[in-house]
Amino acid sequence: MICVCDTPFDPGHELKAFENKADAAGAIVSFLGRVRPEANDDPVKALHLEHFPGVTQKSIEAFAVQACQRWPITQHLIIHRVGMLAPGEPIVFVCVGAAHRREAFEAADFLMDYLKTKAIFWKKEIRDSGARWVEPRGQDHVDTQRWSSK
Amino acid sequence: MARLLFFGKLADLAGGRERDLPLPDTVDTVDAVIELLASEDELLGAALNEKSVRCIINERIDNTPGIVSDSDEIAFLPAVSGG
Numbered sequence: 001m002i003c004v005c006d007t008p009f010d011p012g013h014e015l016k017a018f019e020n021k022a023d024a025a026g027a028i029v030s031f032l033g034r035v036r037p038e039a040n041d042d043p044v045k046a047l048h049l050e051h052f053p054g055v056t057q058k059s060i061e062a063f064a065v066q067a068c069q070r071w072p073i074t075q076h077l078i079i080h081r082v083g084m085l086a087p088g089e090p091i092v093f094v095c096v097g098a099a100h101r102r103e104a105f106e107a108a109d110f111l112m113d114y115l116k117t118k119a120i121f122w123k124k125e126i127r128d129s130g131a132r133w134v135e136p137r138g139q140d141h142v143d144t145q146r147w148s149s150k
Numbered sequence: 151m152a153r154l155l156f157f158g159k160l161a162d163l164a165g166g167r168e169r170d171l172p173l174p175d176t177v178d179t180v181d182a183v184i185e186l187l188a189s190e191d192e193l194l195g196a197a198l199n200e201k202s203v204r205c206i207i208n209e210r211i212d213n214t215p216g217i218v219s220d221s222d223e224i225a226f227l228p229a230v231s232g233g
Contacts, residue, residue, distance in 0.1 A: 116232060122157055122228065123231050134231050136229070
């Protein structure tokens with residue numbers, strides 16, 4: 001399931017619901033990304049996330065299909081926030097269920113690399129010193145590149 | 151009348167997320183639309199010409215040809231970043 005949502009979510013609640021549905025999974029890997037309280041020693045007051053309504057969801061679905069074709073995963077869940085978020089708030093939650101741990105770890109890693117560099121979102125950090133649009137770091141692109149060479 | 155959409159920093163530069171623009175017959179490619187916008191706003195034109203900017207026409211993520219018509223929705227997307 002994929003959800004681009006504009007209201008806060010509870011990762012603990014979502015993980016429990018995922019576990020209840022993932023009967024066939026011997027392994028479940030989850031990842032939670034949260035708003036960092038500071039960037040380069042500059043306190044972050046808020047993070048504003050934009051999306052392209054409808055199109056962002058479709059693009060994530062297309063990429064989740066690739067993950068399902070690449071690894072024998074039994075279930076997946078991707079929740080991504082949009083709107084104004086406070087430091088510490090969950091931004092993204094990815095859960096992958098599989099028969100064994102390796103495919104669950106790899107598929108979750110793959111999905112997160114995609115979400116960081118290719119999913120259609122834009123992030124603006126609101127700091128004490130002003131606001132700035134955030135682009136992926138060089139390392140994020142290097143991480144995503146790993147999957148095309150495998 | 152083409153509907154233009156701007157996201158992220160491009161919306162800041164364009165002064166909003168949406169704009170309706172009548173396309174003259176001679177403007178039938180994305181590059182020509184950018185040229186038209188650049189003739190009115192140099193800063194926006196320069197930002198739209200950045201390599202990282204992607205264009206999605208009529209919400210088709212699988213197929214983004216450079217040809218446009220006056221009834222299209224043309225979305226300009228700067229470098230993306232989620233997670």
